[in-house]
Amino acid sequence: MNMYTIVLIAILVTMVLAVVRALRGPSVYDRVLAVNMFGTKTVLFLSVVAFLSGRRDFLDLALTYALINFVGVLAILVFVQRRFSVASSAKSED
Amino acid sequence: MNQVLDVLSWVLLSCGGFFILVGGIGALRMPSFYTRMHAASVTDTMASFLVIGGLILQAGWSLATVKLVAIILFLMLTSPTSSYAVANAALLSGMKPDTKFKANKGGRES
Amino acid sequence: MTILFAVFLLSLLVIIAVAIIRAENLFVALMLTTIFSLLMATNFFILDAADVALTEAAIGAGITTVIFLGALALTSEHEKPFVAVPWLALPVVAVTAALLIFASFDNPRLGDPEAPIHQHVVPWYLEQTPKLVDIPNVVTAILGSFRAFDTLGEVFVIFAACIGVLFLLSARKPSETRCTAPASVGLSQHLIPKVAGRFILPFIILFGFYVQFHGDFGPGGGFQAGAIVATGLILFALLEGEERALRAFPRWIMMAMAAGGALLYALVGVAGIAMGGKFLDYSVLSSDPIAGQHLGILLIEAGVGITVCGSLLLIFHAFAARESF
Numbered sequence: 153m154n155m156y157t158i159v160l161i162a163i164l165v166t167m168v169l170a171v172v173r174a175l176r177g178p179s180v181y182d183r184v185l186a187v188n189m190f191g192t193k194t195v196l197f198l199s200v201v202a203f204l205s206g207r208r209d210f211l212d213l214a215l216t217y218a219l220i221n222f223v224g225v226l227a228i229l230v231f232v233q234r235r236f237s238v239a240s241s242a243k244s245e246d
Numbered sequence: 247m248n249q250v251l252d253v254l255s256w257v258l259l260s261c262g263g264f265f266i267l268v269g270g271i272g273a274l275r276m277p278s279f280y281t282r283m284h285a286a287s288v289t290d291t292m293a294s295f296l297v298i299g300g301l302i303l304q305a306g307w308s309l310a311t312v313k314l315v316a317i318i319l320f321l322m323l324t325s326p327t328s329s330y331a332v333a334n335a336a337l338l339s340g341m342k343p344d345t346k347f348k349a350n351k352g353g354r355e356s
Numbered sequence: 357m358t359i360l361f362a363v364f365l366l367s368l369l370v371i372i373a374v375a376i377i378r379a380e381n382l383f384v385a386l387m388l389t390t391i392f393s394l395l396m397a398t399n400f401f402i403l404d405a406a407d408v409a410l411t412e413a414a415i416g417a418g419i420t421t422v423i424f425l426g427a428l429a430l431t432s433e434h435e436k437p438f439v440a441v442p443w444l445a446l447p448v449v450a451v452t453a454a455l456l457i458f459a460s461f462d463n464p465r466l467g468d469p470e471a472p473i474h475q476h477v478v479p480w481y482l483e484q485t486p487k488l489v490d491i492p493n494v495v496t497a498i499l500g501s502f503r504a505f506d507t508l509g510e511v512f513v514i515f516a517a518c519i520g521v522l523f524l525l526s527a528r529k530p531s532e533t534r535c536t537a538p539a540s541v542g543l544s545q546h547l548i549p550k551v552a553g554r555f556i557l558p559f560i561i562l563f564g565f566y567v568q569f570h571g572d573f574g575p576g577g578g579f580q581a582g583a584i585v586a587t588g589l590i591l592f593a594l595l596e597g598e599e600r601a602l603r604a605f606p607r608w609i610m611m612a613m614a615a616g617g618a619l620l621y622a623l624v625g626v627a628g629i630a631m632g633g634k635f636l637d638y639s640v641l642s643s644d645p646i647a648g649q650h651l652g653i654l655l656i657e658a659g660v661g662i663t664v665c666g667s668l669l670l671i672f673h674a675f676a677a678r679e680s681f
Contacts, residue, residue, distance in 0.1 A: 155256045157357065159297055162263030164364060166270030171368060173273050173282070174391060175375050181336040183387040185283055188328050189273060191417075192290045193266065194394045195321060196297050198401055199314065203301055205358065208310040209574050210406045212567070213397070215313055216413040216580075218320040219560050220587045224390060224421030225328035226549055226594050230542060231425045232335040320556065327552040334546065 156204040163197045184228055191221040255303035262296030265289045278344040279336060287329035294321045359466070362402045369395045380435045386424045393420065406575035407495045410567070414583035419668055422590055426675030488639075489649045491572040499577070500653040504636040507656070508621055511663050515618045518667035525674040542597035553595045560588035568661050572650075578657035582664025589665075590672050598676050607673065613666025621659035624652055 167190060174186035198214040272285025298318045305311045372392045379385040393416030400409035464471035481498055489497040499507050543549045568581030593601035625636040633640035638652025 155259050159259045159263040162266045166266045169270035169274045180383050183384055184332050185286055187387050187390045189286045190391050190394055192325055211313040213409050213413055215317055217417055218317045219563055220418045222324040222328040223418035223587055223591050225331045227422040227425050229331040229335045230594050232338050236338050323552050327549055330548045
């Protein structure tokens with residue numbers, strides 16, 4: 153059994169756990185958390201697969217995710233903050 | 247020398263796999279959002295450090311090492327940042343951390 | 357082993373797809389779509405399609421979430437309940453699915469060297485790329501040179517889509533222009549995203565340029581690079597707020613980029629005619645045909661990247677502007 157394979161299996165199992173969390177919720181933010189987890193696991197999975205299959209030039213893909221995966225989550229924070237501030241300003245107008 | 251590196255990266259990768267699994271189980275089994283958040287985000291950073299570290303030992307001196315170091319640096323910056331963003335978004339939307347555990351000595355009020 | 361992983365990920369993909377259809381909360385559907393995109397990129401990578409995987413990563417990691425959130429801010433979070441049962445759709449879908457499944461029995465085995473796809477033009481491309489174009493990444497040679505006309509079409513499709521979105525979103529009734537929301541401040545009150553984002557931002561842009569110019573040697577190219585650079589600039593807008601982002605990078609530059617990139621691409625083709633060759637034939641651009649090919653691919657990739665970056669930014673800012681009036 154290759155050492156890469158063991159890590160890959162651990163990552164795949166955790167991916168399933170994250171998907172279960174994303175499907176079960178219960179709140180919206182649990183799902184955001186699951187997506188976040190899934191993103192990190194994808195970076196790790198891609199790096200390990202690049203080594204397992206000997207295609208080390210293709211680490212660019214993992215690097216892409218490591219760099220820009222958090223932009224989506226930041227956008228969620230902006231979105232929630234905006235919705236919250238609109239709601240509170242509407243409340244203060246009443 | 248090579249064998250020492252192999253064993254070392256074996257250990258690092260296995261530890262990484264262990265932390266990944268622990269984080270996954272924690273994110274699934276913990277009782278409330280913020281505890282799940284804790285389980286997922288803390289192990290995330292640790293596990294990526296270990297796994298990528300194990301890979302670096304295998305890569306030797308090459309372009310792949312530079313890329314892996316870049317990945318680890320960016321992950322250590324972006325992963326806690328996105329955890330912060332998720333927690334803040336939940337807090338802003340009015341989700342209160344569950345503090346009833348302490349008052350009730352472990353029993354959960356519903 | 358790899359096939360096992362691929363099958364496993366594909367089954368996860370099916371589960372996620374069903375869940376997306378069943379989700380009634382659109383925010384939840386958006387989150388599941390992000391997971392879908394991550395899974396898709398992983399699958400592409402396992403199946404050795406690194407260029408496609410990089411495209412999926414560049415688009416799916418940041419941009420889609422951001423643009424979908426912009427759309428979500430304009431509508432309600434919940435899907436409207438579907439009242440009428442579409443009886444006609446059921447047999448149509450069933451028949452189509454049965455036909456597709458039936459047709460799939462004729463598919464060659466995965467990775468079969470005798471499959472038609474590997475017998476048709478692919479051997480010619482693989483054989484001629486070192487002689488005619490001389491770059492290591494055959495995918496870039498095919499997309500940029502052999503089938504440059506198709507890629508030109510794609511660039512104009514992106515350009516047309518961007519114009520379409522701008523038309524739809526800039527239509528507004530005069531009575532609706534009153535301001536309800538305070539001006540967007542972005543994340544300027546949050547210290548941690550601000551510090552981390554400012555640190556990461558230059559690296560994202562740098563990585564975008566790396567993908568742009570490394571496209572001849574590895575996975576990458578204009579499309580991916582344009583999306584990555586656009587993600588970086590969107591990150592700036594998220595961190596500093598709309599207003600500052602538009603002051604630093606005004607709308608007319610984005611419009612000039614969206615139109616100018618497509619124009620650059622077409623002009624390279626016309627230059628080929630002017631210098632005595634065919635449309636999009638780069639061999640005549642320089643005295644040495646191979647150097648001409650390199651120059652042509654460099655220019656058209658730059659055109660693709662500029663158009664994609666400009667279009668994505670325009671769409672993002674169109675949503676954001678619509679949100680704040």
